[in-house]
Amino acid sequence: MGDKIATREAYGKALAAVAEKEPKLVVFDADLAGATMSKYFKEACPERFFDMGIAEADMVGVAAGMATCGFKPFVNSFAMFSAGRAWEQVRNSVCYPGLNVKVVGSHGGLSVGEDGATHQCIEDFAIMRAIPGMTVLCPCDGNEMQKAVEALLKFEGPAYMRLGRLAVETVTDTIPGYKFEIGKGSVLREGKDVTIIATGMNVQMALKAAEILAAEGIDAKIVDMHTIKPLDTELVLACAKETGAIVTSEEANVLGGLGAAVAEFLSENYPVPVVRHGVNDEFGRSGKAPAVLEAYGITAEVIAEKAKEAIAKKA
Secondary structure (H helix, E strand, O other), X not given: OOOEEEHHHHHHHHHHHHOOOOOOEEEEEOOOHHHHOOHHHHHHOHHHEEEXXXXXXXXXXXXXXXXXXXXXXXXXXXXXHHHHHOHHXXXXXXXXXXXXXXXXXXXXXXXXXXXXXXXXXXXXXXXXXXXOOOXXXXXXXXXXXXXXXXXXXXOOOOEEEEOOOOEEEOOHHHOOOOOOEOOEOEEEEOOOOEEXXXXXXXXXXHHHHHHHHHOOOOOEEEEEOOEEEOOOHHHHHHHHHXXXXXXXXXXXXXXXXXXXXXXXXXXHXXXXXXXXXXXXXOOOOOOOHXXXXXXXXXXXXXXXXXXXXXXXXXX
């Protein structure tokens, strides 16, 4: 695994890097530019950066208006606010008319740490995925985040993307044949006994889990599912047929997110054991991020146990 960088930092730098060649790109923030890292775009292109203050609903509404004028707005706040507080405006002002606005939620999941349950948004995948026409992304590392920003600038329509607070290892830049495409997952490791489908920072955990399993003679296939909606059902189906058992892993509620999407599809099309790994429908708590993740079982070791559980359920 490569150098560590938070996906929020990679995101901010990616925005700044494309500022000059994307004259229609406009960036909004809700008084959190130093945390969401949209500050990099502000430094590079202050005339197209708008700090809307602590007014997320207004921010989304103004961005929707800018989109009708041909601009490419990216709106930024913590996931709890961009996906949560402004949900009605995202639904009615952006997704209902199908406008080209990218909604970005930083500090998603339990790894927000000390900010506690009120800021540890574990519901964003579910509530964004439930909106008709919304695309939902969660890149796993800095390399993938850069590619996601570039892809979203070319993508026409509403999208939600989660950013992480913690620095994470870069893993996708050394994978042979790796490429990023919205709506298509990436196989990071081949395996025949079980497939672990992960998103965000859980991808790195899944790769470590595969090493744990390999030491026990279990061959795990690892899929980086950076796009939760639309789900890459072709890849999910192929994995189910190949390995016969699936584990999903996400730093989010197991209800309504990646695990739900995979389980819904396979139950209707190719039923195999599906074990969901994530936050088990409970609120987080305040603490150092590694300790909180450990307390809720968001670790490579628990993913490995879930993989053995899925294998045991094979017919």
